[in-house]
Amino acid sequence: MTYTIPELDTISRQLMSVERPKKAKMLVVDDEPDNLDLLYRTFRRDFTVLKAESGIHALQVLATEGEVAVIISDQRMPEMKGTEFLSRTVPQFPDTMRIILTGFTDVEDLVEAINSGQVYKYITKPWNPDELKAVVQRAAETYELLKQRTEELQRSQAQTALLSAIVRTAQDSADLDSCLSPIADAFGKTFHADGCILQRVENGALTTLSGIYTAEGDRLENWLDKDGLTKEAIASQKMQVALNIPADSNLAAMEHYAASGIQAHLIVPAVYRNTVNAVLSVQWKQPCTLREDELVLLHLSAQQVALALACRHDD
Template sequence: MQEHDAPQERPTATLLLVDDEPHVLSALKRALRREHYRLLTAADGEQALALLDTESVDLVVSDSLMPGMDGAELLGHIQRRWPDCLRMLLTGRADLKATVRAINEGHIYHFIAKPWDDDELRLTIRQALAHQQAKREQQRLEALTQAQNRELVELNANLEARVAARTQELQQVADMLDAAYGDLKHSYVTATQVFSSLLNQRLPRHLQTNAQVGDLIKAFAETHGLEEELQRELMMAAALYNLGKLTWDDHLLSTPAQRLFAREQTAYRHYPETGEGLLMTLEPLQGAARLIRHHRERWNGSGYPDHLQGEAIPYGARLLALAVDFIELQRGMILPRKVPRQDALDLLRKFSGRVYDPALCKSFVALCIEQAPDLGLAGKKVLSLPPRKLEPDMTLAQDLHSPSGMLLLNQGKALTRQLIDKLIRLEELEDTQLSLLVHPPEAANAEPHLAQSERNP
């Protein structure tokens, strides 16, 4: 079925929306009606494939759970037959097996969780199409480079000036390709962060540690000038290090590590290997998977799963271990109590040389004292406010999650009156109290500050 709107401008892209629920398709079309897209709709996988046989489609948004052919199977068909068509999965729950299958078979670009925010949906689709355009431009430039290389072979060797000019042009093309390739690799980091947000719906709010671990890793990597490739692997590992825990039951998830019985300890010790196994099929994540496997090794060789010792433990895994333990100690996930932030730093120092790389531990503790990246200050004034006290033009200093753990707004989002009103209504509907960390409009050059309610994490 094809929908014909009457846009004022030429459609910028063709989208196919697939869902067996008519009201969901209507809601998607309403959200996208002003985006100057050509919108096609299908009620199931068979209709979608039939449309794709006759229409040129840039992006497909498919529901995960549909009768007959589900979203993962449909996106797998599309990936094999139309690999240049972007694929997004619309899902109403965090189903680990379906998610992993969708990644492996459909090579999806993004997840969209139900219910979605219209602004974020539009932004996600714009970014996806921009990514697609960058990839097409990369392919065009690669073809251009090959054609120019063939032309160089035919040039007269004596025309030195012409060769010099062409060489300069090729360098410019190569620089553009490098930039495009860098954008593609950055998109993998973004995808793991979105995946992490989806997986957090399986975990209680106080066990959702990935964001703080990622903040610590990012600050350390930037401060110490780590190589770009290692930084990417570390950020992906920080987003997914606890992926293997999602195979546990709720009792094991909520019990501090030191209170586990022998049989439970055995299950606990396998989570790094489980996480690695789930990611190894994805080539861009293999470096991050290796860090996840070894982040429970110990400097003295008493860790697991491979009992590596000293510098045999990958550097990134040693750093990830420090960040994970520092946050999980404060959340009550290791000891039978929540450890205050300063006491957690003292414990890291105490076990330096036994559990942790002593030199790395010293640098990490210094970073936590001097910059406190886990508190989300970012060198600016930070206020902790309920929605009714928010003002337009404030910006979020930290990701905002719903009580169930779903990502609502990203860090850096500028607040508008419409967004503030939505947050107030959300509090009323969910019968809950939200607290947002925000930068006031004048905070750009202000000294670091933290509201009293946030001083004791």
Template sequence: MSTSPTRHSNRGNKPKLLVVDDEPDNLDLLYRTFYRQFQVLRAERGRHALEILAQQPDIAIIISDQRMPEMAGTEFLGQAAQQYPDVMRIILTGYTDSEDLVEAINQGQVFKYVTKPWDEDDLRETVQQALDAHNLIKTRTADLNRVLRQETLLNTITHRIRSAQTPQDMLQTIVDVVGRSLEVSYCSIRPYCAQPSEESCFTYRADAVQALATENSSIIAQTLWPTDRVLVLESVLEASGNQIPDAQERLSAFAALGIQSSVLVPLISRKDLVAVMALHRCQLERPWAADDLQLLITLADQAALALAQAYTYEQVQALARREALINTITSAIRSSLNPRKTFAAITGQLGQALQVDGCALSLWTEQDDYVCCVGLYDAQVQVENLAETSEEQEVTQLPKSQVPIAENPVLQKLIATREPVVLNSLDDRTLSTQSDLSLQNPARALLVAPLMADGKIIGSISLRQVHQARIWQPEEIELVKVVASQAAIAVQQARLFQATKANEQRIAELNQYLTESVLKRFLPESLVTKAAQGDLRLDLQPEPR
């Protein structure tokens, strides 16, 4: 067995032709005929030719003699057809009436046969036809594999999307499946249909990519930005400032992650940007294939639709929970004249609904020195329902204000804006973290909404997270504002109830005083006492004249 030497620098770009004949003169003739067009490999036996095929399975055409020792040409081509069906097979024979040859042709093991001695032009034309057929089969096979790959990936994504419990699970599923299927270093998705944040960036990282000490969600989030078209960056370092907004900061993020090449694909539903997906490679081994880009566009369309539906469902569910919570709080306000029971219900229901670590309802005005906590829900301490305790116990359980209102920057901002103060992370705070209440643990995230009555602040509702930062979502802020308005009604109702109760007490005391002072002038003391206690009925109607 032997192979032809390399005579051209572009040999690797030539299709491969394997010639098999037990006569060296025929091998040399076939080599001289085709070496300019093909990379010609030679074998003198069928067994040797099978070894070459095993080493170089990308051979395009085989030309084999029929009469060879140990293994006939039809037998060799039959085995080659089973193991390498895409290779085009031509047989040389001087025996056109051979039964084996006819059977091989009928079974499709041979593309064409050429009789000996052959005409060089006819043989060239036959080989060219075989090469055209091989290229066509190769192209159609690649198309079929691409379609199957797309269908498999789309079916996998669709199945997993349907089984995802939340949009967050759906996003993580998408990056995991796409990242593995397209063999990229990083695959990330950042949603933009709600309030975007660093924490909402979902990322897949290939096992081959070494985790960097500087890698975190904020750095990865810098590699994505809003776009309404597919953006291909074959070389990140050569990208222009028009392609990358805030280029200096983002290029630093690319460099920190070792990213060399990227693709950004928008997920758009009904002309609204739902999210952006980015695929990153840490090597420049190949450009982004058009087939992969088209697959990403198709996948993005389906993912955008599924995500939009999932977010819509979540919004409907959140709206239903919000209405149920408001109805519960409204019922608590209407069903009880006990202010503390009402305030306990408001903080408890709101704290549990938003799954916060603490929720406090405080009464204060701009003229007060300190706030007065009248309702508290603390998930960590698990304060019992204050409505079931005595009034003295309620007062001792509620924390006392430690910071004057004038020195509390959160309340001062509340006074200035009359809008909720939202602090997602007190590690990156611009306001002081000093709490207005004496609580066991400091807050890591804070949301404070004012209670308004007649355009003035009469108190506030504060929600806090103590274990980790939290991104307060717009729907959560809106819910707290609605509950704050209901709480303001409850406060006014409680004050009206207390004022009415105080008036009744004063009227009763006045009646008692008047009764005792008048009767003492006309009746003995024993009768006056009975009259005051209600044990004596007096007819004070004047007698008719």
């Protein structure tokens, strides 16, 4: 018996660790301390607000903190205009929404910045707090939509690359043994794992044939023959998921998890004609979160592996 999509949904709801949404980050930039403090107080409840008193300082903040959802910058500042500062953020943070505050009619600078996509909106000083809040809220929503679309595209590309790698490796490998490590490598990289093992199964028992991937290139100990989740995956022909081992006293007490430092483990049986012919072990050294679509991808890809290995075995 193999997994149906509803079964995957049940596992994802019961066993996945859930991250609470974090506040989006915002950077406010103004050389006037009073304005900087006012902007901070206005948005601190809804955003994690970072402050900078100049464009140069703001670039340093971004270098340290990374991408933010929204930047609000004054236009007239010493050393660097707001539009110049914002233009420098575009190459590294293309999805960030940029808002200019201006008390002057710098029409030429503003029009150029808006037309080139460097500025989402400009607000004149003194600003209306409600208007500014509304603009920032729309900007944050636009940012989230852009990020979702980017992530969906990246996921789609990763899925296509993984499935292609499985098929290509199975076709190009000289023998059954030599195709295991490249496939494990493809899974490990796709799911940003610390370690990954693809091990053959015959007559319900693990064989000596295996392929191993490690993120750091170090030696990875294969303890699957001692692992209860692996035995259950083979016996039940169902995926076993433990994404927060330290929170599970039974698993945390197992010697092989403690010795290896693995804190999240997912084991997927590769099933062909109601027989498990391999298991895929994906391991992380910290508790992690997987979306339901990632669990579905793991399940479907493992079944592709099962088919590829069966065809390779018959050659």
